Amino acid sequence: MTGEQFVFLAVSGLTIVAGILVVTLRNLFHAALAMMLSFLGVAGIYIMLGAGFLAAAQLLIYIGAISILIIFAIMLTRRMMQAQDTPFNSQAGAGLVTAVLSFILLVFVITRLWRNEIFDSPPEVPTAIMNQIVVQLGSDFVSPGAYVIPFIVASMLLLAALIGAVYVAWPQVEDEA
Amino acid sequence: MAINTLSQLAVYSLVVGFIMTFVVITGFAYTTLLERKLLARLQHRVGPNRAGYIPIPTRGGKERKLLGGFMQPAADAVKLFFKEDMTPVMVDKWTYFLAPIITVIPAIFILAVIPWAGFVPYITPEGRDYFAIAPGINVGVLFILAITSISVYGVVLAGWSSNSKYAILGGIRASAQMISYELAMGLTVLVPVMLANSMDLGVIVEGQRGMWYLFLQPIAALVFWIAALAELQRAPFDLLEAEQELSAGFTVEYSSMRFGMFFLAEYMKMIIFCALFAVFFLGGYRGPFVDQVPALGFVYTALKVFLGLCVMIWIRASLPRFRYDQLMSFGWKVLLPISVVNFMIVAVMIVLVEEGVLGF
Numbered sequence: 114m115t116g117e118q119f120v121f122l123a124v125s126g127l128t129i130v131a132g133i134l135v136v137t138l139r140n141l142f143h144a145a146l147a148m149m150l151s152f153l154g155v156a157g158i159y160i161m162l163g164a165g166f167l168a169a170a171q172l173l174i175y176i177g178a179i180s181i182l183i184i185f186a187i188m189l190t191r192r193m194m195q196a197q198d199t200p201f202n203s204q205a206g207a208g209l210v211t212a213v214l215s216f217i218l219l220v221f222v223i224t225r226l227w228r229n230e231i232f233d234s235p236p237e238v239p240t241a242i243m244n245q246i247v248v249q250l251g252s253d254f255v256s257p258g259a260y261v262i263p264f265i266v267a268s269m270l271l272l273a274a275l276i277g278a279v280y281v282a283w284p285q286v287e288d289e290a
Numbered sequence: 291m292a293i294n295t296l297s298q299l300a301v302y303s304l305v306v307g308f309i310m311t312f313v314v315i316t317g318f319a320y321t322t323l324l325e326r327k328l329l330a331r332l333q334h335r336v337g338p339n340r341a342g343y344i345p346i347p348t349r350g351g352k353e354r355k356l357l358g359g360f361m362q363p364a365a366d367a368v369k370l371f372f373k374e375d376m377t378p379v380m381v382d383k384w385t386y387f388l389a390p391i392i393t394v395i396p397a398i399f400i401l402a403v404i405p406w407a408g409f410v411p412y413i414t415p416e417g418r419d420y421f422a423i424a425p426g427i428n429v430g431v432l433f434i435l436a437i438t439s440i441s442v443y444g445v446v447l448a449g450w451s452s453n454s455k456y457a458i459l460g461g462i463r464a465s466a467q468m469i470s471y472e473l474a475m476g477l478t479v480l481v482p483v484m485l486a487n488s489m490d491l492g493v494i495v496e497g498q499r500g501m502w503y504l505f506l507q508p509i510a511a512l513v514f515w516i517a518a519l520a521e522l523q524r525a526p527f528d529l530l531e532a533e534q535e536l537s538a539g540f541t542v543e544y545s546s547m548r549f550g551m552f553f554l555a556e557y558m559k560m561i562i563f564c565a566l567f568a569v570f571f572l573g574g575y576r577g578p579f580v581d582q583v584p585a586l587g588f589v590y591t592a593l594k595v596f597l598g599l600c601v602m603i604w605i606r607a608s609l610p611r612f613r614y615d616q617l618m619s620f621g622w623k624v625l626l627p628i629s630v631v632n633f634m635i636v637a638v639m640i641v642l643v644e645e646g647v648l649g650f
Binding site: 142143146149165166169170172173176177178181182184185188189246247 | 382384385427428429432433435436437438439440442443446447449450458461462465466469472489
């Protein structure tokens with residue numbers, strides 16, 4: 114086993130174990146921390162794939178913002194040390210369906226790729242692109258030939274969410290009637 | 291010695307990393323002394339002057355001492371190590387033990403991308419263009435922002451796991467404060483990135499060959515400095531450990547070296563943010579004659595860090611603490627709009643200069 118395989122096993126093991134802990138831990142705060150660990154494992158996988166930018170974005174957004182917001186919410190709403198909940202709720206059925214369907218999807222994708230040439234030797238990315246990967250990403254986001262429409266759609270969605278958040282948080286005016 | 295294989299690079303990074311971590315931890319010890327001495331002088335006191343001095347010959351029957359108190363950090367460390375390490379009964383054990391460690395790790399992580407000097411032929415092997423633990427990371431700035439956003443965890447975990455009302459109040463204040471000021475800091479950090487046209491910290495330093503970004507962008511520098519103070523929880527933003535209201539906030543249940551770890555992380559981050567400010571706005575390791583004698587880069591970095599630390603301590607001695615609502619409205623209603631407008635102005639200016647509309 115090469116060093117790279119060992120690191121990959123360690124990182125993906127961390128991701129999976131932490132993911133299982135998220136849904137099995139009774140203590141909500143601990144579950145949130147396990148989720149952050151799982152995100153950390155995903156960032157490790159990105160680094161192994163040579164996607165430093167994606168790894169940094171994963172750290173910044175998922176761990177630095179989303180997880181901390183969840184933890185903040187738990188700290189504000191639950192009683193300390195009594196954040197005990199059952200791991201099952203009414204959405205267990207929907208979760209089961211999603212999990213089974215994703216599993217089937219994964220089985221098909223992996224069996225298609227198995228013993229395929231892409232599987233054995235992944236295509237080389239030109240070094241000119243690798244050296245300028247952030248610049249390339251930026252220009253692809255705004256060039257009409259690439260991802261400008263998904264980029265604008267995502268931006269509109271975020272803007273709408275932002276305006277919605279401001280509206281919800283806006284102090285309500287008392288009814289005069 | 292040239293670096294060719296990945297394992298050689300790993301060995302190089304390990305050696306440099308070990309040395310730099312050691313240097314910064316020693317720096318931490320003496321920053322505590324600097325802070326106590328300087329604060330004392332600013333308040334017309336003497337400060338610690340008993341632990342260790344160099345006796346020099348008496349003159350006129352008067353006993354004279356040099357460098358009084360320079361062993362004070364060692365005395366403090368010994369005191370911290372030999373104190374009883376108490377664990378309160380009702381704490382959440384795992385997170386309670388992990389919190390100090392999680393606080394220190396991000397502080398050490400940021401060290402990886404900071405350039406301490408330019409290319410130093412007799413220290414840096416061939417092909418490395420500047421002296422850092424991991425030189426040439428092309429997302430260096432993003433890495434710094436990511437790691438600083440993680441560093442809030444230590445404080446939050448410590449606050450929550452202590453199972454004490456002072457601690458959890460400190461933890462909640464910390465998380466809100468750090469999330470709020472991260473935005474302004476991220477936006478101002480982008481200004482040097484745009485000016486240098488790179489996220490590599492070494493390129494940002496080299497981009498300041500003609501003029502420091504401090505003079506080009508004084509507003510960005512000021513906003514970055516304020517946001518850094520808030521991120522470090524230094525005065526006047528230290529209200530999550532406000533002694534008077536929260537009796538030291540999230541560290542209240544910690545004792546002995548566990549408390550020392552929080553202390554260590556705070557002072558290490560002070561040094562690191564001063565180094566970052568130097569890199570982004572003060573020309574990093576650049577200074578007179580640095581092209582002829584590259585090792586001078588270490589001296590210039592150290593000087594700039596020292597200057598930054600002195601300003602931080604001076605601010606602590608001068609300004610009263612913010613109230614919590616003032617802190618929030620200052621972060622969101624003053625700093626964030628300023629940094630957004632500044633960011634847009636810089637972006638438009640760069641485009642105009644590149645298009646040849648404005649001639650500089």
